[in-house]
Amino acid sequence: MSIKLLLTGGTIDKAYNESNGELHFVDTHIPEILQQGRNRSEIEIEQLMLKDSLEMTEADRHLIAAACSDSKQDKILITHGTDTIVATAKSLAALNIDKTIVLVGAMVPYVFKHSDAVFNIGVALGALQALQPSVYLAMNGKIFHWDNVVKNKQLGEFQEL
Amino acid sequence: MSIKLLLTGGTIDKAYNESNGELHFVDTHIPEILQQGRNRSEIEIEQLMLKDSLEMTEADRHLIAAACSDSKQDKILITHGTDTIVATAKSLAALNIDKTIVLVGAMVPYVFKHSDAVFNIGVALGALQALQPSVYLAMNGKIFHWDNVVKNKQLGEFQEL
Amino acid sequence: MSIKLLLTGGTIDKAYNESNGELHFVDTHIPEILQQGRNRSEIEIEQLMLKDSLEMTEADRHLIAAACSDSKQDKILITHGTDTIVATAKSLAALNIDKTIVLVGAMVPYVFKHSDAVFNIGVALGALQALQPSVYLAMNGKIFHWDNVVKNKQLGEFQEL
Amino acid sequence: MSIKLLLTGGTIDKAYNESNGELHFVDTHIPEILQQGRNRSEIEIEQLMLKDSLEMTEADRHLIAAACSDSKQDKILITHGTDTIVATAKSLAALNIDKTIVLVGAMVPYVFKHSDAVFNIGVALGALQALQPSVYLAMNGKIFHWDNVVKNKQLGEFQEL
Numbered sequence: 001m002s003i004k005l006l007l008t009g010g011t012i013d014k015a016y017n018e019s020n021g022e023l024h025f026v027d028t029h030i031p032e033i034l035q036q037g038r039n040r041s042e043i044e045i046e047q048l049m050l051k052d053s054l055e056m057t058e059a060d061r062h063l064i065a066a067a068c069s070d071s072k073q074d075k076i077l078i079t080h081g082t083d084t085i086v087a088t089a090k091s092l093a094a095l096n097i098d099k100t101i102v103l104v105g106a107m108v109p110y111v112f113k114h115s116d117a118v119f120n121i122g123v124a125l126g127a128l129q130a131l132q133p134s135v136y137l138a139m140n141g142k143i144f145h146w147d148n149v150v151k152n153k154q155l156g157e158f159q160e161l
Numbered sequence: 162m163s164i165k166l167l168l169t170g171g172t173i174d175k176a177y178n179e180s181n182g183e184l185h186f187v188d189t190h191i192p193e194i195l196q197q198g199r200n201r202s203e204i205e206i207e208q209l210m211l212k213d214s215l216e217m218t219e220a221d222r223h224l225i226a227a228a229c230s231d232s233k234q235d236k237i238l239i240t241h242g243t244d245t246i247v248a249t250a251k252s253l254a255a256l257n258i259d260k261t262i263v264l265v266g267a268m269v270p271y272v273f274k275h276s277d278a279v280f281n282i283g284v285a286l287g288a289l290q291a292l293q294p295s296v297y298l299a300m301n302g303k304i305f306h307w308d309n310v311v312k313n314k315q316l317g318e319f320q321e322l
Numbered sequence: 323m324s325i326k327l328l329l330t331g332g333t334i335d336k337a338y339n340e341s342n343g344e345l346h347f348v349d350t351h352i353p354e355i356l357q358q359g360r361n362r363s364e365i366e367i368e369q370l371m372l373k374d375s376l377e378m379t380e381a382d383r384h385l386i387a388a389a390c391s392d393s394k395q396d397k398i399l400i401t402h403g404t405d406t407i408v409a410t411a412k413s414l415a416a417l418n419i420d421k422t423i424v425l426v427g428a429m430v431p432y433v434f435k436h437s438d439a440v441f442n443i444g445v446a447l448g449a450l451q452a453l454q455p456s457v458y459l460a461m462n463g464k465i466f467h468w469d470n471v472v473k474n475k476q477l478g479e480f481q482e483l
Numbered sequence: 484m485s486i487k488l489l490l491t492g493g494t495i496d497k498a499y500n501e502s503n504g505e506l507h508f509v510d511t512h513i514p515e516i517l518q519q520g521r522n523r524s525e526i527e528i529e530q531l532m533l534k535d536s537l538e539m540t541e542a543d544r545h546l547i548a549a550a551c552s553d554s555k556q557d558k559i560l561i562t563h564g565t566d567t568i569v570a571t572a573k574s575l576a577a578l579n580i581d582k583t584i585v586l587v588g589a590m591v592p593y594v595f596k597h598s599d600a601v602f603n604i605g606v607a608l609g610a611l612q613a614l615q616p617s618v619y620l621a622m623n624g625k626i627f628h629w630d631n632v633v634k635n636k637q638l639g640e641f642q643e644l
Contacts, residue, residue: 011343018429018478021333021374023343037280038268039302040318052343107199107340112433119198122283122302129304130291141200141283143290156340157201172504179590179639182494182506182535213504268501272595317501359602360590361624362640429521441520444605444624451626452613463522463605465612479523 004073009050010081012106025050053081089146165234170211171242173267186211214242250307326395331372332403334428347372375403411468487556492533493564495589508533536564572629
């Protein structure tokens with residue numbers, strides 16, 4: 001397998017809870033996205049957690065960092081909630097791992113008709129295979145370097161600093 | 162605008178013709194795909210033609226080549242039918258243009274529920290922004306160099322030679 | 323117009339709130355559903371409210387009842403949240419209005435890929451045009467008389483008593 | 484089972500043929516539609532054929548008629564191509580079977596994002612359960628009696644005579 005895909009949850013993987021009408025985590029939809037895209041890249045998926053990124057702890061970030069360090073693959077894709085995705089990117093960059101790491105999320109969960117999830121995963125996967133080692137973020141059809149990106153919460157999109 | 166997007170048609174942009182139950186070209190769906198992906202990359206779209214790639218002529222390929230040479234942008238995305246996409250990639254590579262050119266298509270038109278179009282456009286757009294100048298093809302979640310790719314018609318997917 | 327369509331909200335019309343990741347009401351999706359179904363039945367739409375049915379008050383039910391009584395049409399479709407749809411059906415039946423009234427909702431909002439909304443609106447609209455005057459509920463592909471239906475919350479479906 | 488569902492094919496059940504880019508029949512999507520609608524009506528499905536209605540022969544119509552006569556259920560839903568659905572409705576009406584028969588189709592196959600299939604099946608199923616014995620056609624959100632309907636090919640919709 002040439003690519004490692006680490007799942008941590010975030011908006012992209014939220015599902016509808018019929019019993020209370022809220023969104024929650026049940027299972028990941030990423031394999032479904034890859035299948036819809038008829039993906040043939042060799043990807044080894046590892047689910048670290050399924051969490052809202054606002055609830056992500058230091059322990060969670062250590063887990064993600066360890067998974068990046070330990071992976072046999074030097075190309076790593078990470079799904080992540082958008083609220084703290086920049087913070088996690090920074091914490092990974094601080095480790096100076098000699099691998100290409102791309103973090104990606106979605107503004108609208110995959111289960112909605114108007115979700116940006118499939119597009120975003122595509123952008124991230126395409127960029128991952130071509131980028132030099134470092135830590136990046138793929139959102140809004142753009143590739144951001146970890147030290148030059150911020151989430152504009154009012155617009156609901158990511159921007160360069 | 163930092164990216165040029167040349168539309169030539171292909172399966173990705175075919176639509177349903179209600180009057181005869183066949184597929185035909187009406188208008189492109191690529192702007193809709195970019196909107197669903199909440200794209201904020203600067204992309205200048207130019208529609209060269211909307212053709213089945215089996216009907217593409219030498220004159221059409223000259224038109225595509227000229228558009229690549231003439232574009233102010235050095236990053237060019239081209240939508241193209243999958244049947245002759247490799248041939249067009251080769252003809253563009255022969256020009257030795259010092260730009261990054263990524264060709265992309267789909268096995269199933271965008272208008273179908275199970276289409277690979279949104280994912281493929283994402284992969285191509287992500288790769289385009291990170292790749293060195295040359296000619297590439299983005300399909301099946303992979304980035305192929307123009308001289309190392311073939312369409313396996315039986316499997317309906319692209320493979321390295 | 324031969325059919326009156328009263329909108330009251332409910333799960334069927336909930337939308338995704340990107341700023342907090344919760345579901346809320348913005349605007350109705352019912353016209354979109356009718357358009358997708360290429361509907362040509364004459365339907366006059368009146369939006370009474372967009373509410374979660376758990377928050378529906380006696381005053382709201384009086385409003386619905388008044389709209390039913392006042393409508394020029396003798397065929398009335400009502401969208402409603404599923405949690406108290408049976409209670410509203412009963413309150414309308416108590417009025418003995420000589421019109422055909424069909425209440426309908428959804429277990430999953432229209433904006434989700436796996437929503438039952440389009441199917442349910444279809445079932446309700448088809449039944450409405452054929453049923454004798456009284457009050458009915460259309461869910462799960464079935465037509466229930468108002469006095470013979472209950473929501474099984476565990477299964478998330480409606481059943482005869 | 485209280486409802487018999489006879490499948491004959493038609494636009495509603497056409498699928499995309501990746502090898503030649505045309506539409507063809509592979510398998511029915513009707514069970515998928517009923518599942519999306521969370522249907523709990525007892526429906527016994529019988530697939531008589533999967534044919535474009537322009538290719539339907541007298542022998543095919545005899546097969547449909549026999550299936551209607553022989554069914555234990557007195558409520559029968561028939562999926563059918565729209566080009567000759569009116570002709571089949573007339574041939575069934577001539578049999579004077581004492582059952583409620585509703586024919587239904589779609590202008591756009593279920594596999595397309597903008598298909599009217601789910602809505603139409605809903606309308607037909609709702610009407611079927613409420614109509615008196617006779618032969619009907621459900622399209623465009625309307626219920627037509629077999630002797631008062633024509634397909635307007637220019638508009639792509641069904642109308643009263």
